[in-house]
Amino acid sequence: MRFSWFLFILAGCWCFATTSASAVGEGTAVVCAPTVQDATANINAGDLNMFNPVSVPAYEIRELAWLVFAVSAAIFVVVEGVLIWSIVRFRKRAHETGEPVQVFGSNPVELAWTIIPCIIVFVLGLATLRTIREVQLESPPAGALEVDVIGHQWWWEYRMPGTVADSTLVTANELIVPVGRPVWLNLQSADVIHSWWVPRLAGKTDVIPNHVNHLWFQAETVGTYLGQCAEYCGNQHANMLLRVRVVTTEEFDAWRTAQMQPAVVDESVAEGRACFLQFACMNCHTIDGISSGSFGPNLTHLMSRETIGAGVVPLNPTTLRAWIDDPQNLKVGCNMPSLKLDAAQLDSVVAYLLTLK
DSSP states (O other): OHHHHHHHHHHHHHHHHHHHHHHHSSESSSSSSOOTTTTOOOTTEOOOOSOOHHHHHHHHHHHHHHHHHHHHHHHHHHHHHHHHHHHTTTTOTTOOOOOOOOOOHHHHHHHHHHHHHHHHHHHHHHHHHHHHHHHHSSSTTTOOOOEEEEETTTTEEEEOOOOOOOOOOEEEEEEEEEEOOOEEEEEEEHHHHHHHHTTOOOEEEEEEOOOOEEEOOOOOEEEEEEEEEOOOEEEEETEEEEEEEOOHHHHHHHHHHTHHHEEEEEEEEGHHHHHHHHSSSSOOEEETTTEESSSOOOOTTGGSSSSTTTTTESSSHHHHHHHHHOOGGGGTTTTTTOOOOHHHHHHHHHHHHOOOO
């Protein structure tokens, strides 16, 4: 038991030191994402340290974690201190023979190791209940931005109110929110159990089929915050990444206005648009006014995003071409097939998608 405690504390210290180092250094990649030519930017390098929160729920979780850590450390110090003292104080002397005096049924000792653990459990239980009440609200905070989050194998779909009454903005994989405003997530799944977790913003919450869970956060600092699906959901679970971009209110309003605009219609890429409509692309992907697919991410404003494949590589002409040519080269086992386009068709489709800004 004592050795297990030692390993537990040692592992905790090592994890904290590792995450702290990544916070002050240049960052560590979340996953070893595949790379292709001209796609060397490490878009998944960042701080996932839960001890460096930027949102109210994350602060509450950190404080509870520190409390539990402090209590556990105090117990460890006391137990190991008594053990070492006992070894030294009651070690066998050279002149001593026979068995040491055996003591049974000490009422003070029995009461101590019964009452003290009860008090510790009671205190930690109260602290946990308080944190749960702060983190898991029953209704959205005042003025919250409500976002429907739908988990798919293996990407994220986001739906939020548009700029026009009763309109809906649909995007994928990258959640854009304003700084300083509460965000209320309605978490749903289209297939299996997922889990939405951005450590610096909030705790992880399961995304369950036929059930709606809720999560909220309020980011206090502009920036990009990374996360991960935290529930095994299939062979590309590790590459079902999360990106939350927190921007100023003005930038958020401008982004939302741009996202509500119809898809760009550029006649110079009419051949690529026709190719997109000719093959199975249109059956899986929605481009407003062009197609209404429902299996894959909405592509109406594809080029406004930073990544492709739910964060596995940065989005640029090279990675986009490689993805359309054969998605399995970048994300093995993903549900997007290779359509075996020839070079001319591939170039025309890529040229068309690059206009969707």
